[in-house]
Amino acid sequence: MKPFSPKYLLKNKHIQTLYSSFFRKDYNLCTDVETFLLSDGDFTECYWYNKNVLKNNAPIIVLFHGLEGSFQSPYIQGIMKHAKDEGFASVVLHFRGCSGKTNNLPVAYHSCFTSDAIAWIEHLHMNYPDSQLFCAGYSMGGNMLLKLLAQQNTKCQLTAATATSVPFLLQISSKTMEQGFAKIYQKHLLKSLQINLKKKYKKLNMNDFIPLKEKDINKLDTFWKFDDEYTAPIHGFKSAEDYYEKCSSRPILKDIKTPTLLIQAKDDPFMTPEVIPNKDELSEYVTLELSEHGGHVGFIEGSLFKPEYWLEKRIVEYFKTFL
Numbered sequence: 001m002k003p004f005s006p007k008y009l010l011k012n013k014h015i016q017t018l019y020s021s022f023f024r025k026d027y028n029l030c031t032d033v034e035t036f037l038l039s040d041g042d043f044t045e046c047y048w049y050n051k052n053v054l055k056n057n058a059p060i061i062v063l064f065h066g067l068e069g070s071f072q073s074p075y076i077q078g079i080m081k082h083a084k085d086e087g088f089a090s091v092v093l094h095f096r097g098c099s100g101k102t103n104n105l106p107v108a109y110h111s112c113f114t115s116d117a118i119a120w121i122e123h124l125h126m127n128y129p130d131s132q133l134f135c136a137g138y139s140m141g142g143n144m145l146l147k148l149l150a151q152q153n154t155k156c157q158l159t160a161a162t163a164t165s166v167p168f169l170l171q172i173s174s175k176t177m178e179q180g181f182a183k184i185y186q187k188h189l190l191k192s193l194q195i196n197l198k199k200k201y202k203k204l205n206m207n208d209f210i211p212l213k214e215k216d217i218n219k220l221d222t223f224w225k226f227d228d229e230y231t232a233p234i235h236g237f238k239s240a241e242d243y244y245e246k247c248s249s250r251p252i253l254k255d256i257k258t259p260t261l262l263i264q265a266k267d268d269p270f271m272t273p274e275v276i277p278n279k280d281e282l283s284e285y286v287t288l289e290l291s292e293h294g295g296h297v298g299f300i301e302g303s304l305f306k307p308e309y310w311l312e313k314r315i316v317e318y319f320k321t322f323l
Contacts, residue, residue: 001313001314001317003289003291004289004291004293004294004299004301004310004311004314005301006293006294006300006301007301007302007303008303009304010293010300010301010302010303010304010307011293012295013265013267013268013269013293013294013295013296013298014181014269014295015295015298015304016265016267016293016294016295016296016298016299016300017185017269017295017296017297017298019298019300019304019307020074020075020078020298020300020309021074023307024074024078024307026077027077027078027080027081029049029077029080029081030049031047031048031049031071032047032048032049032051033045033046033047033048034046034047034048034091036093036119036120036123038116038119039119040105041104041105042096042103042104042105042107043103043104044093044094044095044096044099044103044116044120045094045099045101046091046092046093046094046120047071047091047092047094047099048089048090048091049080049081049083049084049089049090049091050080050083050084050088050089050090051089051091053087053088053089054089054128054131057128057130057131058087058088058089058131059087059088059089059131059132059133059134059159059319059323060088060089060090060091060124060128060131060132060133060134061079061083061088061089061090061091061134061135061136061316061319062090062091062092062093062120062121062124062133062134062135062136062158063076063079063080063090063091063092063093063135063136063137063138063141064092064093064095064117064135064136064137064138064141064142064144064145065092065094065095065098065138065141066138066139066140066141066142066165066297067139067140067189067193068098068189068192068193068196069098069138069139069141070092070094070098070099070100071092071094071099075138075297075311075312076092076138078309078311078312079136079311079312079315079316080092082309082312082313082316083312083316086316086320088134088316088319089131091124093116093117093120095108095109095113095116095141096108096109096116097109097196097199097200102196102199102200102203105204106200106204106206106209106210106234107234107235108196108197108200108231108234110144110231110235110243110247111140111143111144111147111167111170111243111247111248111249112143112144112147112246112247112249113144113235114144114147114148114151117144117145117148118148118151118152121133121135121157121158122157125157132159132322132323133157133158133159134158134159134160134161134319134322135158135161135162136161136162136163136164136315137161137162137163137164137166138163138164138165138297139164139165139166139167139270139296139297140167142163142164142165142166142249143163143166143167143168143170143247143248143249145161145163146163146166146249146252146253146256146260147247147249147252149161149255149256149257149258149260150249150252150253150255150256151255152258153255153256153257154257156257156258158258159258159259159319159322160258160259160260160261160318160319160322161258161259161260161261162260162261162262162263162315162318162319163260163261163262163263164262164263164264164297164299164311164315165263165264165265165268165270165294165296165297166249166262166264167248167270167271167275168248168249168250168271168275168276168277169244169248169250169271169274169275170243170244170247170248171241171244171245171248172271172272172274172275173270173271173275174222174223174224174227174240174244175224176269176270176271176272177222177223177270178222178223178224181269182269182270185269185270185296186222186223187221189223190220190221190222190223190226193226194217194218194220194226197217197230198214198217201214201217209234210229210230210233210234211233212229212230212233216229224240225240227240227243227244228240231243250275250277250281253277253281253282253283253286254281254282254283255283256283256285256286257283257285258285259285259322260285260286260287261286261287261289261315261318262277262282262286262287262288262289263289263291263294263299263311263314263315264276264288264289264290264291264294265290265291265292265293265294265295265296265298265299266290266291266292266293267292267293267294267295268294268295268296269295269296270296276288276290289314294311297311298311299311299314
């Protein structure tokens with residue numbers, strides 16, 4: 001497959017980032033919903049597409065969405081549809097609270113919260129032993145996937161993986177989101193995070209776990225503040241800085257023993273090129289495909305009126321080489 005090469009207006013990083021959200025059609029995919037019970041008493045919801053092909057031991061693509069993403073995210077529906085066209089079943093693992101249902105515990109999810117994903121992959125391996133397992137992670141979900149691959153090392157049950165638009169160094173990405181047009185993206189994502197956190201306060205006595213008051217949630221107007229006041233303390237980190245340092249995926253890329261494709265754009269508005277790993281930081285199993293353009297989870301070719309979604313084609317093509 002040819003390297004990503006957009007034309008004209010599609011070279012703009014913000015058009016790449018926003019185009020699908022505003023203009024991509026809803027595929028109205030008919031899914032099967034599986035509620036997956038977790039060992040700590042919580043749950044998550046997993047949305048399957050093209051599940052009926054599993055009777056023929058078809059391969060499965062597991063999808064990890066980005067921050068506050070879900071089955072509704074255009075890039076998720078796009079990859080699910082293309083995966084079906086190529087004979088794969090696919091399933092999106094919703095991180096806790098992201099399917100629209102408030103989860104049972106005060107914890108949520110974060111950039112290296114791998115336990116739910118590991119349990120889900122083990123569940124799939126046990127229930128579909130003759131189906132090859134692949135995984136595609138996006139943005140924060142991509143960072144989490146890389147942490148999982150490094151932790152699992154040679155024990156990983158995935159045949160191969162892809163990670164797209166990964167914030168390899170979380171502290172740099174967090175600071176980037178406080179600058180220029182990126183503030184708009186930050187404000188949009190924080191609004192969703194704040195709404196979901198308020199739901200937790202309605203369901204649970206959150207002040208038994210953290211000192212943050214419900215009335216102060218709206219004051220968390222940067223990712224740094226949100227992570228420092230909620231994400232870090234509720235998940236056992238000392239501070240936002242401690243969380244960013246321990247959960248950044250760039251330092252552990254050498255530990256990955258599963259074939260993995262990294263798809264990254266230099267113009268990603270959620271971070272700077274400074275976060276991109278050097279070749280000597282990658283294990284022999286990891287390949288980095290770096291494009292000048294592509295935005296954040298964009299990678300759209302064609303034209304504004306007839307777009308071609310290069311990213312999902314590239315991901316499925318990569319997985320097909322392992323069948």
